[in-house]
Amino acid sequence: MLKRNQTMRAVALTEFGEASVLTAHDLPAPTPGEHDLLIEVHACGLNPIDFKVRRGALAKGRPMPIILGFDVSGVVRGMGSAVNGFRVGDEVYAAPSLVRNGANAEFVCVDARTVALKPKSLDHVHAATLPLVTITAWEALLQRARIQRGETVLVHAGGGGVGHVAIQLAKLHGCRVLTTASSAESLALCKELGADVVINYRETDFVERVKQETGGRGCQVVFDTVGGETFDRSLDCVAADGRLITCVGTPSEKIAAKLFRLNATLIFEFMGAVGVYGVRPESHGEILRAAAKLVDEGKLKPHVSRVLAFEEIAEGHRLLEAGHVTGKLVVKVK
Amino acid sequence: MLKRNQTMRAVALTEFGEASVLTAHDLPAPTPGEHDLLIEVHACGLNPIDFKVRRGALAKGRPMPIILGFDVSGVVRGMGSAVNGFRVGDEVYAAPSLVRNGANAEFVCVDARTVALKPKSLDHVHAATLPLVTITAWEALLQRARIQRGETVLVHAGGGGVGHVAIQLAKLHGCRVLTTASSAESLALCKELGADVVINYRETDFVERVKQETGGRGCQVVFDTVGGETFDRSLDCVAADGRLITCVGTPSEKIAAKLFRLNATLIFEFMGAVGVYGVRPESHGEILRAAAKLVDEGKLKPHVSRVLAFEEIAEGHRLLEAGHVTGKLVVKVK
Numbered sequence: 088m089l090k091r092n093q094t095m096r097a098v099a100l101t102e103f104g105e106a107s108v109l110t111a112h113d114l115p116a117p118t119p120g121e122h123d124l125l126i127e128v129h130a131c132g133l134n135p136i137d138f139k140v141r142r143g144a145l146a147k148g149r150p151m152p153i154i155l156g157f158d159v160s161g162v163v164r165g166m167g168s169a170v171n172g173f174r175v176g177d178e179v180y181a182a183p184s185l186v187r188n189g190a191n192a193e194f195v196c197v198d199a200r201t202v203a204l205k206p207k208s209l210d211h212v213h214a215a216t217l218p219l220v221t222i223t224a225w226e227a228l229l230q231r232a233r234i235q236r237g238e239t240v241l242v243h244a245g246g247g248g249v250g251h252v253a254i255q256l257a258k259l260h261g262c263r264v265l266t267t268a269s270s271a272e273s274l275a276l277c278k279e280l281g282a283d284v285v286i287n288y289r290e291t292d293f294v295e296r297v298k299q300e301t302g303g304r305g306c307q308v309v310f311d312t313v314g315g316e317t318f319d320r321s322l323d324c325v326a327a328d329g330r331l332i333t334c335v336g337t338p339s340e341k342i343a344a345k346l347f348r349l350n351a352t353l354i355f356e357f358m359g360a361v362g363v364y365g366v367r368p369e370s371h372g373e374i375l376r377a378a379a380k381l382v383d384e385g386k387l388k389p390h391v392s393r394v395l396a397f398e399e400i401a402e403g404h405r406l407l408e409a410g411h412v413t414g415k416l417v418v419k420v421k
Numbered sequence: 422m423l424k425r426n427q428t429m430r431a432v433a434l435t436e437f438g439e440a441s442v443l444t445a446h447d448l449p450a451p452t453p454g455e456h457d458l459l460i461e462v463h464a465c466g467l468n469p470i471d472f473k474v475r476r477g478a479l480a481k482g483r484p485m486p487i488i489l490g491f492d493v494s495g496v497v498r499g500m501g502s503a504v505n506g507f508r509v510g511d512e513v514y515a516a517p518s519l520v521r522n523g524a525n526a527e528f529v530c531v532d533a534r535t536v537a538l539k540p541k542s543l544d545h546v547h548a549a550t551l552p553l554v555t556i557t558a559w560e561a562l563l564q565r566a567r568i569q570r571g572e573t574v575l576v577h578a579g580g581g582g583v584g585h586v587a588i589q590l591a592k593l594h595g596c597r598v599l600t601t602a603s604s605a606e607s608l609a610l611c612k613e614l615g616a617d618v619v620i621n622y623r624e625t626d627f628v629e630r631v632k633q634e635t636g637g638r639g640c641q642v643v644f645d646t647v648g649g650e651t652f653d654r655s656l657d658c659v660a661a662d663g664r665l666i667t668c669v670g671t672p673s674e675k676i677a678a679k680l681f682r683l684n685a686t687l688i689f690e691f692m693g694a695v696g697v698y699g700v701r702p703e704s705h706g707e708i709l710r711a712a713a714k715l716v717d718e719g720k721l722k723p724h725v726s727r728v729l730a731f732e733e734i735a736e737g738h739r740l741l742e743a744g745h746v747t748g749k750l751v752v753k754v755k
Contacts, residue, residue, distance in 0.1 A: 231686065286598065327698035336681025340674055343689070347670025350694035353687040355677070360684035364661035 089116050089165060090193070091126070093137030097192035098400045099152035104145040106404040109191075112152055112398035122187055122368075123196040124173055125165035126181070129211035131190040132158030133395075133403045134219050136359070141404065143191060145185050145359065154419060156374040156400075157183050160215035161421075170199040180205040181404050182218035182409045184362030191400055193420065195389040196318030200368035202359065206382035209389070216389040217252070219358065221378045222371055223334050224253040227310060229260070230370075232330040236261030238307040241297060241324055246273020246413045249252075249312045251335060251390050254280045259386055262308075265300060267293050267317075272413040276390055297324045305329060311337075319342035325351050332356050423450050423528070425497060431526035432734045433486035437477040440738040443525075443660075446486055450528045456702075457530040458477030458507055460515070463525040463545035466492030467729075467737045467750040468553050468582060470693070471526065479519055479697065490525035490734075491517050494539050494548035495755075504533040512708060514539040516552035518696025525734055527754065534702040535695065537709035540716035543723070550723040550749035551586070555712045556705055557668050558587040561644060561690040563594070564704075566664040570595030572641040575631060575658055579616055580607020580747045583646045583668060585724050588614045593720055596642075599634060601627050601651075604684065606747040610724055631658045639663060645671075659685050662664035666690050690699070 093116045099110040119125040137155045140146050146153060160180040163173050173179070181202040183189045188196075205214040228234050240257045244250040245266030257264045259283045265284040268274045277285045284300055286293050297306060305326035313320050314335030322345035325331050328350060332354040346353055361368055381387040392413045395403050403416045427450045434442040453459040471489045474480050480487060494514040497507050507513070515536040517523045522530075538546040563569045574591045578584040579600030591598045592615045599618040602608045611619045620627050620632055639660035645652050648669030656679035657681060659665050665680065667686040680687055695702055715721040726747045730738050737750045 175613045196609055204561070319585040327694050327700050331752070333677075333681070335678045338674055338677040340672055342687075343667075343672040346687075347667070347691055348694075348697070350691040351689050353676075353680075353686050353689070354684070355681040355687070357681055357684040360661050360682075366661050 092096060095193035095219055096397070097154050098397070099154045099191070100141055101151045103141065103146070106138070106401040108141065108406070109401040109404065111398070114152065114154070114192070117188060117196045119165055119167045119196045121167040122200060123167045124163050124170060124199045124200050124202055126159055126179060126194055126195050126197055127164045127195055128159055128190045128420045129161040129389050130158045130215035130417045131158070131420055132216045132219065133368065133400070133407060133418065134151045136219070138408050140185065140360050140403045141223040145339045145363070154192050156189035156195070156418075158215050158217070158362035159183055159195055159197065160211040160279055164194070166199065173199055173202070178205050178211070180214045180218050180379075182222055182358065182371060185359035186362050190417070200401070201371035203372050203379055206379040208317040212394055212419055213389050213391060216391055216417045217378060217382070218375060220248040220252050220415070221387075222374050223249050223356060223358045224256055225374045225378065226358060227332045227334060227354065228253060228256050228308070231354045232308045232332055233355065234260050235309055237263075239263045240284075240308040240310065241302055241321070242266045242310045243304040243317055243321065244268065245277040245280070245285070246266065246270065246278065248412070250417050251276060251280060251414050252310070253310055254282050255387050259381070261404045265297060265306065270411050270413060272392070273411070276413055285367055292394065294320050294323045301326065308332070311335065322346065327351075330354055335354050351371070358368055369394040385394070391417055394419055429527035430731070431488050432731070433525070434475055435490045436483045437475065437480070440472070440475070440735040442475065443735040443738065445732075447686070448486065448488070448526070451522060451530045453499055453501045453530045455501040456532050456534060457501045458497050458504060458513065458533045458536055459535055460493055460495040460529050460531055461498045462493055462511060462524045462527055462529055462754045463495040464493070464549035465490040465752045465754055466550045466553065467734070467741060467752065468492065469741055470519060470553070472738045472742050474519065479693070483520070488522040488526050490523035490529070491519055491754075492549050492551070492553045493517055493524035493529055493531065494545040495628050497614060498528070500533065507533055507536070512539050512545070513537065514548045514552050514713075516692065516705060519693035520696050525752070532702050535705035537706050537713055540713040540715045546728055546751050546753055547723050547725060550725055550751050551554040551712060551716070552675070554582040554586050554749070555721075557583050557626055557690060557692045558590050558706050559708045559712065560692060561666045561668060561688060562587060562590050562642070565688045565690065566642045566666055568594050568596050568642055571597075573597045573599065574642040574644065575636055575640040575655070576600045576616070576644045576646070577655065578602065578646045579611040579619070580604065581646055582746070582749050585610060585614060585748050586721070587644055587646070588616050589721050597632060599640065604745050604747060606726070607745070610747055628657045630676070635660070642666070645669065656680065659683055661685075664688055725751055728753055
């Protein structure tokens with residue numbers, strides 16, 4: 088356990104707004120609740136949800152300062168009375184709740200049921216890139232869309248955080264994977280990860296290409312990680328009886344008109360529901376244990392495009408907001 | 422087999438429009454294709470899809486006259502060369518393809534893979550009420566939403582065609598069933614079928630009542646068979662991780678805003694996809710065989726509110742268009 092009244096370095100916001108609201112603070116280290124692990128943060132992944140919460144999403148009415156950072160790899164330094172299965176000193180990784188203080192700090196509290204031992208073959212910097220995107224892709228493809236061997240899966244932004252894990256999971260499950268990307272680094276990553284068809288969407292109309300590649304039928308599973316126009320045009324890539332997944336949740340008036348006749352399913356994938364509604368927290372721990380095994384077997388690899396210093400978190404937000412980050416950005420904290 | 426050039430009585434349309442376009446014709450009896458059974462129609466159920474196709478849905482570019490009628494019970498009188506498992510004289514029931522000529526006639530051709538022997542305990546009039554609504558409710562609740570024992574299911578229009586089967590299937594699978602209805606006949610039917618909470622939506626706000634009955638959480642499964650405002654307000658009845666099913670396909674701008682944060686799934690249930698896209702026709706035969714067993718065990722009962730004569734098909738359309746039909750309308754053909 089930590090000393091009483093121990094303080095910690097944190098990057099936090101005291102108001103919602105642009106990246107400039109992220110500032111350095113000395114704050115009290117958190118005290119673990121009944122089900123929590125207190126984790127000493129060694130590294131923290133960044134995700135688009137960071138800047139969305141920074142702008143106010145999911146955070147209305149929360150007391151300031153608010154600490155972001157929803158991916159962590161680190162070492163257990165304490166725990167609540169109801170925790171089982173962990174010991175002080177364990178090296179763990181997790182996706183902290185989106186509606187509690189996160190890991191842009193030296194310490195973070197995370198519901199132990201959502202935590203797993205980190206992959207042994209990865210250091211903290213690489214392990215910290217995996218939890219949020221892996222849980223998102225795993226829930227979406229394996230638990231909800233239930234991809235089957237031989238199915239054709241379209242993954243948008245295959246070079247992105249969720250996308251590059253989604254390609255690997257779909258290939259591991261015997262699917263044919265089509266994917267979209269545009270930067271040279273992302274196009275190369277998609278190929279390296281084994282995508283069967285890599286579509287440079289700046290040069291090729293992805294709807295037409297998908298129709299060509301599927302005999303006009305579309306894909307059984309379409310995973311949109313982008314939203315906006317990509318979502319609307321994805322409606323034209325779904326096969327009969329197909330499943331369209333969005334982890335972005337774009338509003339669209341075209342949803343029913345396109346998907347009803349196809350007898351299709353629209354899956355809204357929001358991995359944060361575990362934290363927001365307190366439902367089935369164990370499911371995240373299970374996914375992270377299974378993912379760690381895949382990583383240690385060499386079957387799942389994170390791609391890190393840049394390691395940032397603790398002082399560069401605001402810069403990380405700006406890069407994510409500009410788009411086209413290949414793989415993941417991660418912050419080395421310790 | 423029928424004689425060459427045999428004609429048959431049919432009710433058909435030669436233009437799209439109001440119920441008055443349905444007129445009596447003597448037309449050539451159809452010739453079964455390779456996978457078809459030729460069925461002598463004894464009874465034919467009516468469904469809202471009848472008047473939708475009559476107005477032009479799913480029928481653009483089809484040659485006239487068009488024969489509607491997408492529920493049949495009758496006797497096998499012939500078959501195509503690829504048919505297995507049926508004999509001339511078999512008593513069968515089926516949901517004919519929505520994009521071929523239907524059963525408002527003395528004969529209809531139906532893909533044998535979508536057909537089953539009718540329940541022995543029912544006459545043709547009662548058997549003909551089941552296929553389309555049973556396949557719809559079965560696919561929606563059992564195969565796609567995968568209702569689980571102990572889950573709470575909200576069925577809209579529980580006294581309607583799909584609704585009254587949905588209540589029975591959900592109760593058989595150990596779910597708690599909330600349902601909406603308004604006419605005295607429908608309210609009574611919902612209670613008789615074992616719904617746990619019957620909400621008269623004209624007297625009670627169903628969203629408020631659902632919240633009350635579920636501790637504010639909403640229902641794990643919501644089955645909207647109505648559309649329009651009922652669909653929009655159903656978005657407020659879904660629990661986290663829940664599934665919202667529509668067999669109507671209402672456009673709504675609110676879908677993403679409501680369902681994304683809930684980590685919910687939106688299931689568009691269109692049983693006609695089998696006929697429209699030619700995918701997995703066997704699945705309908707399997708459902709109808711399983712349903713016939715449930716009927717013969719006394720576990721699934723159709724509710725017929727009115728039996729119409731062959732000359733009254735247009736009147737049946739008008740009743741369905743006016744809404745509030747309890748259970749099913751069926752036409753005695755032979």
